[in-house]
Amino acid sequence: MENKIILFGASGHCKVVIDILKCNHINISTVVDDNPKTTTLLGIPVLHSDGFLQDGEQRVIVSIGDNAIRKKIVQRVGGNFYRAIHPQAIVSSFSTIGIGTVLMAGAIVNPDAIVGAHCIINTAAVVEHDCVLEDYVHLSPHVSLAGGVKVGEGTHVGIGACVIQGVSLGKWVTIGAGSVILKDVPDYAVVVGNPGRIIKSKK
Structure with missing residues (x-):
């Protein structure tokens, strides 16, 4: 999983980010979201815990459209952020x-x-x-x-x-x-x- 992107936020914006990464032939390992009712997004599994991000080596994009929420999640998650x-x-x-x-x-x-x-x-x-x-x-x-x-x-x-x-x-x-x-x-x-x-x- 260390060679794949993790997306944080299973939103409509996330769907577009997934498409961008796929257009660039970049693998996506999972999406992380706090909503337990969301289990997949465009065929990608959705997890409900971000504990595995704490090693700081996973490449992450916070795929949330709301600016204030995106900032809070960035500060919470930390990690090796990736641009798409x-x-x-x-x-x-x-x-x-x-x-x-x-x-x-x-x-x-x-x-x-x-x-x-x-x-x-x-x-x-x-x-x-x-x-x-x-x-x-x-x-x-x-x-x-x-x-x-x-x-x-x-x-x-x-x-x-x-x-x-x-x-x-x-x-x-x-x-x-x-x-x-x-x-x-x-x-x-x-x-x-x-x-x-x-x-x-x-x-």
């Missing part, structure tokens, strides 16, 4: 991709972009040149970040949202689906609309 990149993603050799991060099919990461650890760059999302994404960020399908955008830890950008060049999104921000972000967003804000407007704070 779909073969149809386009990733510049001049970019940096952090450990535990997953890039879906059609995702684009352009030169001098930095993507942190345990991020999700979902289907057909675009991270343009010189963007910086901190850890635990989730870009939903078809999100577009123009050049030089900065995204704080744990921020979730909803499906189809766009952020113009040079804008900074704070940490643990939520950007609603289809929003157009034209100016900086503070920490913990929830933003919706075109142009984006803050409707509440989660702090």
Whole structure:
């Protein structure tokens, strides 16, 4: 089992991660999940104890879409985290991709972009040149970040949202689906609309 990937979290997101790994001919040994009712996922056995991870040698991806829960599980599990990149993603050799991060099919990461650890760059999302994404960020399908955008830890950008060049999104921000972000967003804000407007704070 030491030469195979272990996935933590038997979610819909996990199904996509399984597909990415299979496209890369990488073996998956098991999925670990706290729900005792889930016994298999896409034909892969699901275990309900992570005690075998404590040796720190197993390669692990935390396959949970929720940013806050993913962070808690990463801190709980520890281990040798693995990144998964779909073969149809386009990733510049001049970019940096952090450990535990997953890039879906059609995702684009352009030169001098930095993507942190345990991020999700979902289907057909675009991270343009010189963007910086901190850890635990989730870009939903078809999100577009123009050049030089900065995204704080744990921020979730909803499906189809766009952020113009040079804008900074704070940490643990939520950007609603289809929003157009034209100016900086503070920490913990929830933003919706075109142009984006803050409707509440989660702090």
